[in-house]
Amino acid sequence: QVQLQEPGPRLVKPSETLSLTCTVSGGPVRSGSYYWSWIRQPPGKGLEWIGYIYSSGNTNYYPSLRSRVIISLDSSKNQFSLNVRSVTTADTAVYFCARGVLDCRPTGCFEYIEYWAQGTLVTVSS
Amino acid sequence: QSVLTQPPSVSGAPGQRVTISCTGSTSNIGANYDVHWYQHFPGTAPKLVIYGNNNRPSGVPDRIAASKSGTSASLTITGLLAEDEADYYCQSYDTGLSGSWVFGGGTKLTVL
Numbered sequence: 393q394v395q396l397q398e399p400g401p402r403l404v405k406p407s408e409t410l411s412l413t414c415t416v417s418g419g420p421v422r423s424g425s426y427y428w429s430w431i432r433q434p435p436g437k438g439l440e441w442i443g444y445i446y447s448s449g450n451t452n453y454y455p456s457l458r459s460r461v462i463i464s465l466d467s468s469k470n471q472f473s474l475n476v477r478s479v480t481t482a483d484t485a486v487y488f489c490a491r492g493v494l495d496c497r498p499t500g501c502f503e504y505i506e507y508w509a510q511g512t513l514v515t516v517s518s
Numbered sequence: 519q520s521v522l523t524q525p526p527s528v529s530g531a532p533g534q535r536v537t538i539s540c541t542g543s544t545s546n547i548g549a550n551y552d553v554h555w556y557q558h559f560p561g562t563a564p565k566l567v568i569y570g571n572n573n574r575p576s577g578v579p580d581r582i583a584a585s586k587s588g589t590s591a592s593l594t595i596t597g598l599l600a601e602d603e604a605d606y607y608c609q610s611y612d613t614g615l616s617g618s619w620v621f622g623g624g625t626k627l628t629v630l
Binding site: 429431437438439440441444452454455488492495499500502503504505506507508509510511 | 520552554556558561562563564565566569570573575607609611617618619620621622623624
């Protein structure tokens with residue numbers, strides 16, 4: 393059974409860098425057809441996809457965040473990380489790490505998120 | 519504003535049927551990209567309830583079903599139970615955003 397674990401709540405000052413790490417158990421991050429993803433939920437709003445890093449190391453980011461976001465893999469620790477630079481109060485949100493999968497069956501191939509962490513609140517405030 | 523549009527809320531009495539819509543465009547659902555649905559109880563990890571437009575993962579009851587047509591998709595829950603009260607999100611892929619996953623704004627299901 394795959395489990396994803398995030399750190400506790402964080403407080404980050406405006407203009408600084410938000411850094412989060414997700415620890416994965418139940419399988420190596422460098423194998424399989426997986427999208428190691430970050431999604432966030434601002435207070436009172438819906439889910440917003442931030443980006444992912446594929447098991448091979450390729451990345452894809454939401455266009456409006458692309459200039460400030462880096463997602464990386466650390467196979468030695470079986471973790472993946474999110475860095476968002478130059479944060480503002482608009483980056484205050486619950487941040488979820490998740491595992492997406494490329495699931496190919498006779499009926500076709502599907503990309504979806506199969507496992508999520510519980511989420512961690514990141515507050516941007518001076 | 520989300521790329522996929524969902525009603526903010528729906529409600530139904532126990533035992534009834536409710537449907538949640540998810541409206542997209544020709545750059546996502548209408549381009550034949552798959553729609554997936556997640557159930558979210560605030561403070562917990564979201565859970566996949568439908569993948570690939572109409573497929574249920576193991577353990578999801580057959581009271582939950584979904585479909586897709588044109589630029590829209592819908593999630594239907596029949597025989598409503600109190601435990602179904604949660605937020606529901608649709609998700610797809612959008613080519614108009616340089617190839618990105620996109621979510622709906624979420625729908626709060628209230629069981630009356």
